[in-house]
Amino acid sequence: MGNPGKDREALIEALAGAYRARDPHGVISSHPAFHDLDDEGRIEAFEAAERLRRIEAALDPQGLSTTARAVLARIRAGGG
Amino acid sequence: MLDLDDHLTLLAAGDEDAFGRWLAGAEPRLRGSLRSYAARLDTEALVQEVLLRVWQVAPRHLPDGRPNSLLRLAVRIARNLAIDEIRRVRAEPMDEDGMERALAAAETGAFRGGSDPLLRRILAECEEKLPGKPREALAQRLASGGGEPDEILAERLGMRLNTFLQNFTRARKLLAECLEKNRVDLAAELS
Numbered sequence: 001m002g003n004p005g006k007d008r009e010a011l012i013e014a015l016a017g018a019y020r021a022r023d024p025h026g027v028i029s030s031h032p033a034f035h036d037l038d039d040e041g042r043i044e045a046f047e048a049a050e051r052l053r054r055i056e057a058a059l060d061p062q063g064l065s066t067t068a069r070a071v072l073a074r075i076r077a078g079g080g
Numbered sequence: 081m082l083d084l085d086d087h088l089t090l091l092a093a094g095d096e097d098a099f100g101r102w103l104a105g106a107e108p109r110l111r112g113s114l115r116s117y118a119a120r121l122d123t124e125a126l127v128q129e130v131l132l133r134v135w136q137v138a139p140r141h142l143p144d145g146r147p148n149s150l151l152r153l154a155v156r157i158a159r160n161l162a163i164d165e166i167r168r169v170r171a172e173p174m175d176e177d178g179m180e181r182a183l184a185a186a187e188t189g190a191f192r193g194g195s196d197p198l199l200r201r202i203l204a205e206c207e208e209k210l211p212g213k214p215r216e217a218l219a220q221r222l223a224s225g226g227g228e229p230d231e232i233l234a235e236r237l238g239m240r241l242n243t244f245l246q247n248f249t250r251a252r253k254l255l256a257e258c259l260e261k262n263r264v265d266l267a268a269e270l271s
Binding site: 007009010013014015016017018019020021027028029030031034039040042043045046048049050051052053054055056057058059060062063064065066067068069070071072073074075076 | 096099100101103104107108111112114115118119121122123124125127128129131132135196199200203204207221222224225226227228229230241242245246248249252255256266
């Protein structure tokens, strides 16, 4: 996973996304953007993620957010 | 009141589709319970880890007779994982009152998930009005379902990562404006 540089808004947007890498043991890793943001930026990303997941779920035929779909995909792939 | 424990029988049988329906109602409340940790922990990673653990324990879960027992268990798992992580990185202590409020809210009711047809129609109309590049960025994130990093999504659209993220921000803000014009208050829905 790369890093969107020092652009604060891009860092917030990156952190608000649902994709998370896994370490070699399959443990879900924190997004690198989390470590590049201050407390205020992290809270902004949290709030953006809350609204985004609601929008994603509303647009999805099964009512699933990208978080829910990522978790289900992992379960179906046998990684749950 | 929506009681997600209605799915427990199917969850005990390992029904993944039933878990999807449980997820749709549980995720907002679970995420909301982690608000006080947002500055200390990557709550998205924590939410996903908790949901995977809930799937693993669901077949053995015994309801306690009160609504949304599995959701309340999820909130407790999240709290324990958050405490462990905070201790590991030696961050500030947690907000105990906030967690108690989250448990009470989980018992009161879960979310309806994404099944609100009016919100869906308004959002679809708002999405259609988005300009090309922001709409493409939004569509990529939705299609990937949290399964691919933004670098890959950006590359697929022939964009640099920062350009992709800027387009996504624009899409998110335009959607928010459009929802506001249609008198939809997502913040109120999430409270």
